[in-house]
Amino acid sequence: MAKRSYSKEIEALPKTVKWAFKEPILASFENLISDLSSYPLLVVGSGGSLSCAHFVAQLHEQKTGFISRALTPLEMTFSGINPLRHSVLFLTSTGNNKDILSAFDMAIKREFPAIAIICATTNSRIVKIAKKYPYVQIAEFRNPAGRDGFLAVNSLLSTCILSARAYNAIDLSEDELELLIKNDPDLDTFEWHKVLDRKTMIAVSGEWGLPALIDLESNLKSLASKTMIYLPDKYPSAVLHTNLTGPLGGIDLLKQVFQLVGKVGKLVDIDPGMPKVPEFGRKIYSIGLTPVLPKRKTTNKVAWLQRKSRVSGESVAVLEKHLDKFFTALKHNNFFGVVFDYDGTLCDPPDRFTQPKTEIALHLNEILSKEIPVGIAAGRGASIQKSLRAVIGREHWDKIIIGNYNGSYVLPLSKDISITSNNSSDSITVVSEVLKKDVMLRESTNIEVRPKQITVTPKPRLNLSIVLEKVFESLSSVKNVKILRSDHSVDIIDSNTSKLNVVKEMQKILPQKKSNILIIGDQGQYGGNDFEMLKEPFSLSVNKISSSPTTCWNLSPAGIQGADAMISIFKSMVIKEKAFKLNIDFLEHEVGG
Numbered sequence: 345m346a347k348r349s350y351s352k353e354i355e356a357l358p359k360t361v362k363w364a365f366k367e368p369i370l371a372s373f374e375n376l377i378s379d380l381s382s383y384p385l386l387v388v389g390s391g392g393s394l395s396c397a398h399f400v401a402q403l404h405e406q407k408t409g410f411i412s413r414a415l416t417p418l419e420m421t422f423s424g425i426n427p428l429r430h431s432v433l434f435l436t437s438t439g440n441n442k443d444i445l446s447a448f449d450m451a452i453k454r455e456f457p458a459i460a461i462i463c464a465t466t467n468s469r470i471v472k473i474a475k476k477y478p479y480v481q482i483a484e485f486r487n488p489a490g491r492d493g494f495l496a497v498n499s500l501l502s503t504c505i506l507s508a509r510a511y512n513a514i515d516l517s518e519d520e521l522e523l524l525i526k527n528d529p530d531l532d533t534f535e536w537h538k539v540l541d542r543k544t545m546i547a548v549s550g551e552w553g554l555p556a557l558i559d560l561e562s563n564l565k566s567l568a569s570k571t572m573i574y575l576p577d578k579y580p581s582a583v584l585h586t587n588l589t590g591p592l593g594g595i596d597l598l599k600q601v602f603q604l605v606g607k608v609g610k611l612v613d614i615d616p617g618m619p620k621v622p623e624f625g626r627k628i629y630s631i632g633l634t635p636v637l638p639k640r641k642t643t644n645k646v647a648w649l650q651r652k653s654r655v656s657g658e659s660v661a662v663l664e665k666h667l668d669k670f671f672t673a674l675k676h677n678n679f680f681g682v683v684f685d686y687d688g689t690l691c692d693p694p695d696r697f698t699q700p701k702t703e704i705a706l707h708l709n710e711i712l713s714k715e716i717p718v719g720i721a722a723g724r725g726a727s728i729q730k731s732l733r734a735v736i737g738r739e740h741w742d743k744i745i746i747g748n749y750n751g752s753y754v755l756p757l758s759k760d761i762s763i764t765s766n767n768s769s770d771s772i773t774v775v776s777e778v779l780k781k782d783v784m785l786r787e788s789t790n791i792e793v794r795p796k797q798i799t800v801t802p803k804p805r806l807n808l809s810i811v812l813e814k815v816f817e818s819l820s821s822v823k824n825v826k827i828l829r830s831d832h833s834v835d836i837i838d839s840n841t842s843k844l845n846v847v848k849e850m851q852k853i854l855p856q857k858k859s860n861i862l863i864i865g866d867q868g869q870y871g872g873n874d875f876e877m878l879k880e881p882f883s884l885s886v887n888k889i890s891s892s893p894t895t896c897w898n899l900s901p902a903g904i905q906g907a908d909a910m911i912s913i914f915k916s917m918v919i920k921e922k923a924f925k926l927n928i929d930f931l932e933h934e935v936g937g
Contacts, residue, residue: 348490348491348492348493348494348617348618349493349615349617349618350493350494350495350497350605350606350609350615350616350617350618351606351615351617352493352617353489353492353493353495353497353498353602353617354497354602354603354606356489356490356498357489357497357498357501357599357602358525359488359489360487360488360489360498360501360502361501361505361521361524361525361599362521362525363487363488363489363502364501364502364505364506364509365505365509365516365521367485367506369506369509369510370483370485371804372481372482372483372484373462373483373506373507373509373510374510374804374805375481375804376433376460376462376481376482376483376510377510377511377805378802378804378805378806378807378808379431379458379460379481380404380431380433380458380460380481381404381407381408381410381805381806381807382431382457382458382807382808382809383410383429383430383431383457383458384410384411384412384413384429384430384431385400385401385404385408385410385412385413385430385431385432385433386412386413386415386420386423386425386430386431386432386433387400387401387404387412387413387414387415387432387433387435388414388415388416388417388420388432388433388434388435388444388447388451389414389415389416389434389435389436390416390417390436390441390443390444391441392437392495392496392497392500393435393436393437393496393500393503394414394416395500395598396435396500396503396504396507397414397415397435398414399504399507399508399591399594399595399598400412400414400433400435400504400507401413401414402591402594403507403508403511403513403591404511406511406513406590406591407511407512407513408807416443417441417443417444417446417447417633418443418447418633420432420447420450420451421446421447421450421633426654427451427454427455427456427457427654428455428457428654428655430456430457431456431457431458431459431460432451432456432458432459432460433459433460433461433462434447434448434451434459434460434461434462434470435462435503436461436462436463436464436465436468436470437463437464437465437492437496437499437500437503438463438464438465438468438492438496439461439463439465439468439469439470439471439484440468440469440470442630442632442633443632443633444470445469445470445473446632446633446634447633448461448470448473448474449473452477452480452902452903453642453647453902453903455651455902455903455905457888458481459477459479459480459481460480460481460482460483461474461480461481461482461483461484462483462484462503462506462507463482463483463484463485464484464485464486464487464492464496464499464500464502464503465484465486465499466484466485466486467484468484471484477903478692478693478694478695478906478907478908479692479693479905479906483506483510485502485506487499487502489502493616493617493618494616494617494618494619495602495605495616495617497602500598501595501598501599501602504594504595504598505595508591508592508595510805511805512805513590513591514590514591514592516592520588520592523587523588524588524592524595524596524599527586527587527596527599527600528600528603529584529585529600529603529604531603531604531607533582535580535581535582535583536582536607538580538582539580539581539582540607540608540611541580542580584597584600584601584604586600642902643932644899644901644902644931644932644933644934645667645932646660647901647902648667648897648898648899649663649664649667651889651898652667652889652891652893652897652898655869655889655890655891656891656892656893657891658891658893662893663893666893666894667893667897669894670894670895670897671928673881673882674882674926674928675925675926675928677860677882677925678860678923678924678925679716679860679861679862679882679923679924679925679926680716680717680854680855680856680859680860680861680922680923681716681717681718681719681850681854681859681861681862682711682716682717682718682719682861682862682863682864682924683718683719683720683721683843683846683847683850683861683862683863683864683877684718684719684720684721684864684865684910685720685721685722685843685864685865685866685867685873685874685877686720686721686722686723686724686728687722687723687724687830687831687832687866688830688831688865688866688867688886688887688906689864689865689866689886689906689907689910690704690708690720690907690910691704691731691907692906692907692908693831693832693906695907697727698731699731699732699734699735700731700732700735700907701907701911702735703911703914704907704910704911704914705735705736707911707914707917708735708736709735709736709737709740710919711917711919711924712736712737712740712743712744713740714919714920714921714922714924715743715921715922716743716919716922716923716924717743717744717745717850717853717854718743718744718745719744719745719746719747719846719847719849719850719861720732720744720745720746720747720846721747721750721751721843721845721846721847721865721874721877722746722747722748722749722750723749723750723797723799723828723830723833723835723873724748724749725748725749725761725763725794726748726760726761728746728748729746729748729757729760729761732744732746732757733757736757740757741756741757741758742756742757742758743756744756744757745757745846745849745850745853746761746846747843747845747846747849748761749794749796749797749835749837749841750797750828750835750837750841750842750843750873751841751842751843751844751845751846752794752795752796752797752837752838752841753796754845754846754849763794763795768795768796769795769796769838769841771822771823771824771825771838771839772793772794772795772796772797772798772825772836772837772838774822775798775819775822775825775836776793776798778818778819778822779791779798779800779815779818779819782814782818784814785800785811785814785815785818788802788803788806788811789801789802789803789806789811790803796837796838796841797835797836797837797841798835798836799833799834799835799836800815800833800834800835800836801832801833801834802833808829808832808833808834811834812827812829812834812871815827815834815836819836824838824839825837825838825839826838826839826841826842827871828871828872828873828875829867829871829872829873830867830872830873831866831867831887835873842876842877843865843873843874843876843877844876844877844880846877847861847863847877847880860882861880861882862882862883862884862926863877863878863880863882863883863884864883864884864885864886864910864913865877865878865883865885865886866885866886866887866888866905866906867885867887867888868883868885868887868888868889868890868896868898869888869889869890870890870891872888875890878890878895878896879892879895879896880895881894881895882895883895883896884896884897884898884899884913885897885898886898886900886905886906886907886909886910886913887905887906887909899912899913899928899931900912900913901934901935912931912934913926913931915930915934916928916930916931916934
């Protein structure tokens with residue numbers, strides 16, 4: 345446990361405040377906030393970090409309009425909410441707290457659509473674990489104030505400031521910065537002497553004072569957080585006051601509470617930075633959440649059923665009958681071709697502009713070597729060809745069908761796509777003109793116009809769901825187009841364009857027109873850019889699924905998605921010459937993570 349006197353921590357606060365306001369916001373912070381902003385948010389913090397959790401929860405509500413809630417790791421573990429419709433953020437100063445690690449593991453297994461970590465230490469244990477999951481957003485930093493004491497006040501304050509800036513919730517002038525740094529509470533007044541002379545205190549606050557109040561309660565265990573309507577005259581009172589408003593006022597009050605804690609520590613002759621924790625307290629702290637966690641391990645099949653139940657609202661008992669029928673069909677059929685989505689399926693977000701993982705490439709080459717044709721339907725253009733040619737043997741290029749721009753252009757990997765304005769779609773031309781007139785979309789998104797597809801990508805900090813709604817609104821009167829969502833952008837395509845064009849092209853080259861083709865994507869939900877092709881009878885998703893009980897099942901281990909889930913499916917393939925089967929028993933016992 346770190347040992348640093350509390351007075352030294354307080355002395356470092358001005359330096360921390362200046363650094364946190366002057367330091368450029370990392371792209372990791374902006375990406376993290378963008379991911380979380382599409383959902384209601386659960387913010388998890390333990391001990392002093394719970395005050396940060398309340399602060400960030402208020403930020404999220406103010407900036408996104410979605411409800412947000414601060415939770416302890418124990419509350420997070422037993423929360424009964426549907427994870428499908430919430431994001432979760434973990435705040436930690438060291439990244440080594442046992443309870444936070446347990447709650448993070450639980451969040452991974454429950455498969456929240458957006459999971460993120462803000463850690464005030466680099467190379468922490470939680471970050472090392474999180475890096476196994478490419479979809480987890482991580483923002484880590486090291487405070488220049490140095491090693492924290494017991495209460496980690498500099499880490500807590502810098503986390504609040506950096507989070508507020510990442511949410512674009514504060515705009516601080518130089519005068520306000522000086523005011524924030526110099527505004528120390530006068531704790532030697534007669535009012536404060538009367539209050540601090542008592543053995544018990546009651547703390548009350550409102551709005552942005554709440555995070556400071558939570559920190560006061562977590563640091564001074566004798567204090568009780570109660571809402572009081574009336575305070576009788578016989579009880580002394582004192583006030584921590586700020587002239588700043590909103591999140592800035594909350595940060596100012598949090599800083600003042602840290603100083604109040606130091607004052608109380610001196611009065612009772614305890615250094616809050618180096619408290620003497622009795623042996624029984626250390627033992628209680630070391631218990632962690634393990635004794636209260638479920639003892640029975642969830643099977644993969646239970647995870648598959650729970651996924652479908654969350655999106656369909658149907659009971660697990662009813663869905664199990666449909667899943668068994670789906671299993672039977674998969675087990676008793678040979679597949680003579682396979683069509684993949686690219687981004688989010690064969691390639692994780694961190695590898696989006698490079699190339700698929702080596703293991704993915706090895707499996708693709710193995711399938712192709714057995715004369716099994718492969719189709720890849722992607723929302724992107726020629727960058728797909730470049731990435732695949734780097735990892736696929738040249739002798740196999742004619743066996744791979746690429747459908748660029750959601751199936752707008754369908755060609756073998758051996759051929760380059762040719763895009764000219766001459767083959768522009770009339771409806772896409774209309775869409776382009778409409779979007780150019782939309783001020784909000786023009787200023788807050790990047791709009792890429794191509795002959796048969798327009799891609800709208802939100803700029804940092806902008807909610808993708810808001811962009812999707814705005815696109816639907818702007819194009820409400822435009823006919824003959826489809827609006828699709830990927831995990832990072834909105835695509836508008838001609839109504840005749842579809843990723844199914846890749847499937848149809850593959851059917852032409854197979855020996856029998858009704859030969860079975862396995863189709864795998866990651867955006868199988870309604871409105872997702874894989875929805876159409878994952879409606880086919882033999883389809884799997886490595887992430888989001890539709891409500892259909894007959895197809896589009898996600899057969900990945902709990903907490904595993906994207907390329908790692910795809911690798912599990914590859915491993916389950918029993919490959920023969922020109923055909924393969926799926927080993928469902930292997931998938932049922934596959935271990936993720």
